[in-house]
Amino acid sequence: MAFTVTTGATGRLGGRIAARLAAAGVEQRLVSRNAGRVPSLDRATAVSADYGDPEAMRRALDKATTVLFVSASESADRLDRHRAFVDAARDAGATHLVYISFYGASPSATFTLARDHWATEQHIRDSGLPFTFLRDSLYADFLPSMAGDDGVIRGPAGQGRVAAVAQDDIADAATAVLLDPSAHEGATYDLTGPQALTLDEVAATLSRTTGRTITYHPETVEEAYESRRSYDAPGWQVEAWVSTYLAIAAGELEGVSDAIPVLTGHPGTTFEQLVGNI
Template sequence: MAFVVTTGATGKLGGRVAARLAAAGVEQRLVSRDAGRAPRLPGASAVSADYGDPEAVRRALDGAGTVLFVSAAESADRLDRHRAFVDAARAAGVSHLVYVSFFGAAPDATFTLARDHWATEQHIRAGGVPFTFLRDNLYADFLPGMAGEDGVIRGPAGRGRVAAVAQDDIADAAVAVLLDPAAHAGATYDLTGPQALTLEEVATVLTAATGRRHVYHEETLDEAYASRQVHGAPGWQVEAWVSTYLAIAAGELDGVSDAVPALTGHPATSLAELFGG
């Protein structure tokens, strides 16, 4: 059996997957921009390749069977880099791509970066390589980071709900697919937590779980843009930040899926369980 390639192994999600595959005795190649930062794992080798360098990616994927394709870091040219990676994977003869996409990916998604995920999915489909798409909801692990130093979560999310999913659950689901890719060929899985919560409810759960007071403050659209301008981020990134909340308000991150328990054999982790132990 050809080895598995795990991209993003220096990150939180890819690192989790790589560790699980190593524990299962799977031979894998860890691909990242800096191989020196890759985790030292049994049965794993590490190579450097940037998604935007098709020749380096092709060499890194040469001989691989299944590839976990973790989306690139957010950037203005991320879609171009994704397309370059997919083309290089096809040229390398990869037999299956498992792409980490986003919940509700669509050409008209409110969350601007979900549109890039949809376009990446379409490029994978057009390339002819067998695939599986893992459409993750917002990472539950990152929800505390939406609060400011004062514990206030600010944004124009209204009373919309988000079915945030724990990264450990995503990693377990990804490993289940990577260990038996043929059984999941052509499938798209919406990975969510067990509940869809408003940001007010998220704040309540975080307060109880962490002991630090969290509250939700609903911003107007003008307030949302103004409060984020202080970070000096480029326009596309500010738009992405604000549109995350607008997607919640529009109901596009609502809805609980059974994909996590179906793939992993265990219940999805609730927000209270994730931070309360």
């Protein structure tokens, strides 16, 4: 029997996709590090497995056809875990891998984690597995959390722009691909919002829609590292945080694609529409 393996089913994105596939009547195996937290969905079974456990992953992926590969949570060994997952999918005989990547994935990307996404894509290509890559821009849903308790968004983004994308739009696009994977074999889709905004414009939109005064302070790189020192985070993580803003400043996240409307049949959600419904 053909079935889809859906990873990240307890997360914000994987959970949305799993729910849409269930509504479409798809047989699913929902893989999570904690199967007890997986939502109860029609025609879905939950399996516990971690990306870093090849044997458990091979069992979880056994006899799968299409596999949704939601990238692992950020960690120092994330790329190693990604490669182990891809190898497990290949060894289990998966027939198509749909990978949630990142916009502008490249070995020279300013955003450090986009380099890991590119390396993951290359490992998938080298594995011989049929694939589709969904390269998401920054999640528009997370932009409001950039503002601190004082209502200020701080970062070295200058006046660069970002075409942030709504998670519901990503989920709709991913579902369309998963329902007909062969039609998208070998394709790479850039998933963006319908407009590219500066962080000043993001702040103004948040102020207008929430009634809270939000502003943007364009930090220098030195200020950005200093202002994040209090989090006591590892160096790689702080670099990832800061490089997100630097990628915006460099113009690497300003592109607007038509992939959302092409794949879903509906226009992309604007940031104002999104925050107006939060």
